[in-house]
Amino acid sequence: MDVIGNEEAKTAFVDWLNNKRGTKKAVLLYGPPGVGKTTLVNAAAGEFGLKVIEMNASDARSEKAINRVAGPATAFVALDTFSTESKGSILFMDEVDGIAGNEDRGGVSAILKIIENSRIPVIMAANDPDLDKLRPLKKVSALIRFHLVRIPLIISLLQKVCQREHIAAEFEALERIAENSSGDVRSAINDLQSLGETTKTLTLQDTVMLKARNRDISMDETLRGYFSAKSLLEASMLLSRSNVDYDDFLMAVGDNLPLRYPDPADLAKAYDFVSRADMYKGRIGTENWHLLRYFYNSLAEAAATSPESYKPFTLISPPIRVITLFWTKGKRTMLDGICAKIGHLCHVSHASAKMDFIPFIKVMMARNKADGVMSWFGLQPAEVEFLANMTRF
Amino acid sequence: MVVLNKKAFKLPRVEKDKFILLLRLGLDYDRVQGTFCVKSYNNIEKLTDTIATILNADEVTFAQTCAICDRNFPCSECKYLDLCATKNLPFQCVCPQCLKDGKTFKETG
DSSP states (O other): OOOOSOHHHHHHHHHHHTTOOTTOSEEEEEOSTTSSHHHHHHHHHHHHTOEEEEEOTTSOOSHHHHHHHHHHHHHSOOGGGGSSSOOOEEEEEOOGGGOOTTTTTTHHHHHHHHHHHOSSOEEEEESOTTOGGGHHHHHTEEEEEOOOOOHHHHHHHHHHHHHHHTOEEOHHHHHHHHHHTTTOHHHHHHHHHHHHTTOSEEOGGGGTTOOOOOOOOOHHHHHHHHHTOSSHHHHHHHHHHOOOOHHHHHHHHHHHHHHHOOSHHHHHHHHHHHHHHHHHHHHHTTTOGGGHHHHHHHHHHHHTSSGGGOOOOOOOOSOHHHHHHHHTHHHHHHHHHHHHHHHHHHTOOHHHIIIIIHHHHHHHHHTTOOHHHHHHHTOOHHHHHHHHHOOOO | OEEEOTTOBOOOOOOHHHHHHHHHHTEEEETTTTEEEEOOOTTHHHHHHHHHHHHTOSOEEEOEEBTTTOOEEOGGGOTTGGGOTTTTSSOOBOOHHHHHHTOOOOOOO
């Protein structure tokens, strides 16, 4: 298979395709763009003689469209499987993280149904698997991560392409293309192709106009680079390159600082800088973006409080608050439902129902005098039990 | 710095929770040999950090295997180390010697 790098992902995918799927009927390939996810699917299909039924981001992927294209293809055994040449089909949905907006409404639930009923392997690819909307898909899929391809491998690939296409190229020129690609093989090949068309011998001088690809840095990567930064400048540069959500990042930094600084004096100093950063963030609001550099600087100072004391530690990510909100979602939904019923009958807001009514109802429940009120509010047995067991809200 | 081989390495005895965490993060344990190997690479960064915590090491690195000559070599030999997003992790690479000699990798599959 002509897929460079990500050998481990390749093996895992081929194993999954070779009926070693376990309980998962679908697979989600995820990783940065240009590292070979789509190429691997097409190469594997060619290798195993499978027909690829593909839906990508350019197609509308509403519930209706998915059911129209993928429904029949996955629910029935295609006629061509009886021919000797075809060995079956696979359904490939590229860029599933791009499903968004009104045009793609109902797309994720339609894909879930397809996976449940499918008789053929369902393969999905995404760049960012951490999106909330992909959570249901991740639950029912085997996950295979793709990493950025290393520069020496890209150089080696470019050398091979040059040999095949009879392009004369200086090593330094290929090195520059590979470095600029930031691990994105597709962009490196595109750059080589565009430069190779304009000159007979590719020299370092020809690559001067190439600009480095900017790639998104994930929360984990930003946190890891932030805490291991050896200087203020390094931490500051990393923060300015990253596009992580500032609120989430501040929370994650707050969670991880005690692990980063075992010395209480360093920890206190670092927390001071973080609180100052939080203050600047509040002042930025929607228009004072000139304060952003002070936010970066204060945060960077927290990371560079004691660079020499750095030791690797297991990062807490996503932030504890986010995890807690996720785990308590069911409880919060239940409480909201109860408050809605109380609010509807008593003409009060949800907040008022929660703060002014529920404490009294709990007192009545403790004295076994709440049955009438409960039935008047129309609370279900599960809601009554929830209120009885609720310790705080 | 501790250098590990991704195919088999030993760790000191750890408590149950830590052991479960290691398996969840992608390690596999060989009961007969008493060795660990990397089975899943989805959480490789977290896994490396956890191993570093267990070994109480400043840095844990995995030996790299050249895709062309199969030689093991450390990341420190590579001149692209500062630009590498996966430095010290156990992924396919090309050793500096093969790169210098202009050898291209073998086709697989």
